[in-house]
Amino acid sequence: MSESEQEQRILQAAEYVLGTLDARERSRFETLLMHDAEARAELAYWEQRLGALGLAPAPVEPPAAVWDGVTRQLGLRAPDRDTAEAGVAPPGQPAANDSAGPIWRGVALVASVAALVMAAMLFTGSTEREASPAEAPQPAYASVVYDEPTGMSWLVTAPKNGHKMKVVAMGDYDVPEGKVLRLWFKPENGAPVLLGKWPHTHGDHEMTMPDDVARSMDQPAQLMVFMEDAGSASQASAPSGKLMWTSPIARRTG
Amino acid sequence: MAEREQLAEWLSATARGDEQAFQRLYAATSSQLYALLLRILRNPERAQDALQDAYVRVWQKADTYAPERGAPLTWLLSIARYRALDVLRRKRPEVAMPEEPDMMATLLEDEQALSPLEENENQQSLDAIRVCLKTLQPQQRDSVLLAYYEGLTHQELAERLDAPLGTVKSWIRRGLMRLRECLAERA
Numbered sequence: 251m252s253e254s255e256q257e258q259r260i261l262q263a264a265e266y267v268l269g270t271l272d273a274r275e276r277s278r279f280e281t282l283l284m285h286d287a288e289a290r291a292e293l294a295y296w297e298q299r300l301g302a303l304g305l306a307p308a309p310v311e312p313p314a315a316v317w318d319g320v321t322r323q324l325g326l327r328a329p330d331r332d333t334a335e336a337g338v339a340p341p342g343q344p345a346a347n348d349s350a351g352p353i354w355r356g357v358a359l360v361a362s363v364a365a366l367v368m369a370a371m372l373f374t375g376s377t378e379r380e381a382s383p384a385e386a387p388q389p390a391y392a393s394v395v396y397d398e399p400t401g402m403s404w405l406v407t408a409p410k411n412g413h414k415m416k417v418v419a420m421g422d423y424d425v426p427e428g429k430v431l432r433l434w435f436k437p438e439n440g441a442p443v444l445l446g447k448w449p450h451t452h453g454d455h456e457m458t459m460p461d462d463v464a465r466s467m468d469q470p471a472q473l474m475v476f477m478e479d480a481g482s483a484s485q486a487s488a489p490s491g492k493l494m495w496t497s498p499i500a501r502r503t504g
Numbered sequence: 505m506a507e508r509e510q511l512a513e514w515l516s517a518t519a520r521g522d523e524q525a526f527q528r529l530y531a532a533t534s535s536q537l538y539a540l541l542l543r544i545l546r547n548p549e550r551a552q553d554a555l556q557d558a559y560v561r562v563w564q565k566a567d568t569y570a571p572e573r574g575a576p577l578t579w580l581l582s583i584a585r586y587r588a589l590d591v592l593r594r595k596r597p598e599v600a601m602p603e604e605p606d607m608m609a610t611l612l613e614d615e616q617a618l619s620p621l622e623e624n625e626n627q628q629s630l631d632a633i634r635v636c637l638k639t640l641q642p643q644q645r646d647s648v649l650l651a652y653y654e655g656l657t658h659q660e661l662a663e664r665l666d667a668p669l670g671t672v673k674s675w676i677r678r679g680l681m682r683l684r685e686c687l688a689e690r691a
Contacts, residue, residue, distance in 0.1 A: 257681065260680075260681070260684060261677050261680060261681070264680040264683075264684070265676065265677075265680070267582070268648065268651045268652060268676070268680070269585075269589040269592075269651060269652075269655050269657075270651050270656070270657055270658050270661070270676060272657070272658075294572075294573045294574065297573070297574070297578065297579065297582040298573070298574035298575065298578050298579075298629070299629075299632075299633060299683075299684075299687055300633070300652060301574070301578030301579070301581045301582045301585075302578060302626065302629035302630045302632070302633045303630070303633060303649075303652050303653070304536070304537075304540040304578065304581035304582075304584070304585060305536065305577070305578070305581070305626050305629070305630045306630060307536075307539035307540055307542070307543050308539060309535035309536045309538070309539050310535055310538050310539045310542055311534075311535050311538070312534050312535065312538040312551075312552060312555055313552065315552070316534070316538075316552050316555050316556050316559075317527075317530060317534075317559075319552075319556040320530070320556050320559045320560055320563075323556065323560050324560055324563055326523050326526075326563075327523070488594055491553075492553070492556070
């Protein structure tokens with residue numbers, strides 16, 4: 251490697267950490283990182299060196315709600331009483347009121363796999379009903395949104411070439427006053443698109459998909475549900491608030 | 505406050521799914537990450553959202569931390585800062601109150617600014633970059649500090665510093681190369 255190439259790599263890594271590269275340059279560097287160990291080492295170097303600047307601001311205690319949000323988003327249980335009493339709970343964090351059992355890592359991933367299995371069951375169930383001509387068209391797409399802490403789930407299905415998405419809420423989910431759950435469609439390689447208010451009361455619901463979403467259903471995508479302020483724009487171009495759940499959309503392949 | 509070994513141990517346990525270790529890690533480090541996010545995002549609500557995202561990433565990525573990647577706290581700070589940059593990129597048109605470059609420079613003078621979070625190693629890292637930043641030309645130093653603490657792009661730096669885009673890019677690059685030389689000399 252020539253000196254100028256090496257310098258180029260040093261600068262790319264430094265500016266990647268600094269955040270001054272534009273989107274195309276960032277993407278190019280991320281590709282380089284996948285197969286260039288020296289680029290990764292250079293990145294780690296700058297993360298450490300420039301990262302030291304992050305030590306300068308005097309610490310500020312975050313509100314307890316942040317930790318609540320972390321545990322909720324990850325589907326972790328509340329900390330156990332012993333831990334809280336030992337004084338290691340995050341500042342401002344109330345002591346937990348239940349004892350913690352074993353928690354496994356990667357709940358979100360497990361939930362995603364469970365969602366796919368359940369989605370496959372939806373397909374299967376529908377296939378079994380095909381004998382009945384009165385049945386609605388079998389779903390081409392399915393997804394299951396699952397709230398680990400409460401066990402609440404939603405089954406989502408959509409037909410091929412359709413604009414209606416059926417959402418079956420398997421129970422009631424409490425939404426705090428002033429908040430609203432909103433469903434976003436997130437293609438793997440694209441920006442999220444707002445589909446509308448996410449139902450939280452028991453029963454069957456229907457949501458409408460805009461043309462671009464209906465056309466994208468064959469591409470890898472996820473459903474994302476955010477808890478947003480009820481007063482926030484219902485036509486927002488990007489999600490706000492807290493990400494509550496994500497679930498991949500399974501496609502019928504047979 | 506927890507030292508490097510303790511934080512590394514909690515990170516390692518977090519990677520194995522130990523929730524208590526994750527909680528201890530959060531309790532020991534979140535105030536430093538939050539302070540940085542507040543500084544970059546200038547908005548408590550956005551900083552809190554970014555902090556939540558950062559620790560979700562920490563839980564998910566704890567197994568990718570390796571001691572040779574450096575001190576655990578700076579690794580955590582990097583994760584938080586990438587979240588802040590993502591937020592800024594999404595919110596780009598919305599510009600927060602600008603901070604004068606001169607105020608950035610005062611950070612270098614403020615020897616009390618270092619948090620009590622970690623002791624020797626982090627103190628040395630911060631001292632090293634402070635000393636080396638002082639060897640940069642003022643425009644180079646201001647560009648690097650504004651980019652770090654405000655997440656400004658080249659174009660935004662050019663506007664803020666009232667200089668042509670090419671000039672600003674050059675300040676950043678020369679500044680970073682000089683920084684690297686200086687840090688290597690001190691190593």
